[in-house]
Amino acid sequence: MKSEEVLQDLVSTKMPFGKYKDSFICNLPEAYLVWFHRQGFPAGKLGMLLATMYEIKLNGLEYLLHPLRNKNTG
Incomplete structure (x- = not known):
């Protein structure tokens, strides 16, 4: 996956x-x-994000x- x-x-x-269900990852x-970092991130794409x-x-x-947030909301 590209950056x-x-x-x-x-x-x-x-x-x-x-x-935080339904919150954007960036928010x-x-x-x-930090809690996830300590406990372990889930497997797969979600964990990577x-x-x-x-x-x-x-x-x-x-x-x-x-710039990406503005692009998505504007």
């Missing part, structure tokens, strides 16, 4: 379960992503998603 596709998926994929709180979002938030790179 552009991963970034696009972060702003267009919703969390399918749990406390999940950092504390929730959550792990990627964790790294983005951890490293202060959320600005990379701003």
Whole structure:
């Protein structure tokens, strides 16, 4: 999967379960992503997206998603 596709998926994929069900992955709180990091991310694409979002938030790179968010909402 290309990095552009991963970034696009972060702003267009919703969390399918749990406390933040139906929230976009990019909008999940950092504390929730830290919890997954400690417990273990789910397998498959969802786990990869959550792990990627964790790294983005951890490293202060959320600005990379701003143009994609604007594209999806505008």
